[in-house]
Amino acid sequence: MAKKVVPETDRRRRKPTKQGVVLTEEMIVQTALRMLHEHGREGLTVRRLGVALGADPSTLYRYFRGTDDLTLAIADELIGRAMRGWRASGDWRADLREVGLRIHTAYLNHPEAAVLTANRVSGRANEIATDEAILGILRSAGLSDPDAVRVYQAFIDLTLAFAALDAASLALPEAARAADEEVWRATYAQLSPETHPNIAATAPLLVARMNDSAYPTALGMLLDSAAATLEAG
Amino acid sequence: MAKKVVPETDRRRRKPTKQGVVLTEEMIVQTALRMLHEHGREGLTVRRLGVALGADPSTLYRYFRGTDDLTLAIADELIGRAMRGWRASGDWRADLREVGLRIHTAYLNHPEAAVLTANRVSGRANEIATDEAILGILRSAGLSDPDAVRVYQAFIDLTLAFAALDAASLALPEAARAADEEVWRATYAQLSPETHPNIAATAPLLVARMNDSAYPTALGMLLDSAAATLEAG
DNA sequence: AAAAACCGTCAACCGCGTTGGCATAAGCTG
DNA sequence: CAGCTTATGCCAACGCGGTTGACGGTTTTT
Structure with a gap:
């Protein structure tokens, strides 16, 4: 062969x-x-x-x-889809937010592929172009190179980490997914206030939040922090 | 059978x-x-x-x-190891920080298991005890139940998401790991300043940061945000 | 027109998770 | 201690997985 x-x-x-x-x-x-x-x-x-x-x-x-090589090709296609048609507006904060949400959304649109690929480095064209774009946003916003790299890393890791986490629960095989939800009703929601006062007190609130992603909140925090760095520098 | x-x-x-x-x-x-x-x-x-x-x-x-059931048992053992011997000190911020770092560290000590389990809900004893503890920290710090649940969700998702992401690169099969690092040297570090000015300008900084986790930084941001909520409330 | 390269196909290998049937030892009852 | 029940370990087998090497037809090159 x-x-x-x-x-x-x-x-x-x-x-x-x-x-x-x-x-x-x-x-x-x-x-x-x-x-x-x-x-x-x-x-x-x-x-x-x-x-x-x-x-x-x-x-x-x-x-x-082999399958690994195919996986990397899928990874690059996913990031390519996320960024297709994107253009910088010049407002660094809006741009960064949009790139993050685009990636997060694209991954959640293909949760199974996202789980498979979120932590890989493909080195292919789409991935490189995206990294170049993010660094470009931060540097032309006025951040020094060390600050740009620090924020870049936090940004891309936060985005991929949440994409992978949020995708993972969407990508669970139906049986496991049902099992996880059943665990909630059967276990968490039934705990006695005596032994687990905090869970018992907040159970309805926990259930209500269970299906929302914390990514937008976390991304907002990161952007605030970057803006503070920019003003201080 | x-x-x-x-x-x-x-x-x-x-x-x-x-x-x-x-x-x-x-x-x-x-x-x-x-x-x-x-x-x-x-x-x-x-x-x-x-x-x-x-x-x-x-x-x-x-x-x-089956294997899935075994996976959940492994998941609970992992979180059990993370929290073994932990006691609340009463300082909510220090407590939360320690719980986060404990989980992150325990997962990175078993990266392969972490990747396998970070996104599952086992409903077993150790997992429940940990959730109860986190909610307890937040509520006795004085957060309202809705705020406590919001911060709880951001905290646990952030922690597990970073644990999974950071574990994933540690857990790559040696071949894939070597390939990913090689991609860096062979591809990213060689890009021309003409076509990729931002990557070329920051390449040494990118390499230097590549093996550090952004989790502590992100966790700090989350704790700051929680503290602000507490003061405002 | 002959040679070379490409690339789709076939058959086979070995390892995987899982299951049904069976044998046997442990515990229970008296 | 004797006999019954049942938990539990073992065996053999099934179907499916990724991967490979040999083969052969088709396109491109010379």
Whole structure:
């Protein structure tokens, strides 16, 4: 077997698939994303991806070194979708807020893919462009390079961390998701005020907040802190 | 096959294993944690866990309904380790900070387990006790119930989100980890100032910060915000 | 027109989680 | 101590997973 995958740019397509499909790296990634969305994290397997594309599973190894390589390609597609069409307005605070919310939203639109990829560094085009954009916002706002890097790191980590956390509960297999919610009703909401006074006192409030993301609040705090740095510097 | 797993409390042990080992739920969880630590996330399988315990893999299904159930047990053990020996000092800010750092640290000590469990609700004893403790800190600090719940949610989500994010990069299989770092040297650090001025200008600073967690900073921001709420209320 | 490269397919390997049936030892009853 | 029940460990098997090596047809190159 060939050890190397031919890079997409050098690829001269040869044979259509038995079912008549002509494959592309892009087509494979899009199909993988769709399968993740429709059938959940467990629903994406090399074999099923092959079936969905009308190709033998082993064909995919001509395009990706393995599942990890495919994962990175999915990661970059996700961030690409988040930033598609974005333009800087010049208002650093509004820009940063929008980039954060775009990423958070894009990830929540594909929770299964988000869980899979939120913590990876793909080094592909879309990821690099996004980092460049964020640093550009901070530096042209007037932050020194060390401050820009500090805020950049807090910003991107906060955003990805919340995206991953919020996506994770959306991406749970239906059974686990139901189980987690059932735990709430069956366990937390039933605790005695004697043994667990604080949970018992706040149970209704806890339930009401359970499905909201704390990301916007946390992002606001970060922006406040960055603004303070800017004024002090 | 029996549909039900006998609860640990009702269990009257009968047979030692072929290798002479007498199993316990606790022993299984501890062994699973150790295997995760030593052989990574992929290294923990039902079959290997069986071997490590000196028991047939199928025996584990007498103790857990399946891998998901085992995962929840691991989750609770992790939070239990984080909080072991903790006592409230009465200074709400110091207490909250310590609880956050304890959880973050405990998770980073078992990154593979953390990635597996950070987003699950186990409803088991240690998890409930921790939530009760956090709410207790906030309410006895003087926050109203709605404020306490708001801060509680931001606090626990922030902590778990960062724990998961920071753990994830520690937990990457060695190959992927090396690949991610290589991406940095090979890609980010080599970008031309012409096409990527902001990354090029800050590359050394980015590299220097790459391995630090932004959690303590973010936690500080959250505590500041909570203190402001307290004074305003 | 011949040679080379590409790339889809086939068959196979091994490891995975899980299950049903079976054997046996532990505990209970007397 | 004898016999019954039942918990629990073990075995064999199932279907599915990722991955690989050999093969062969098709396109591109020379």
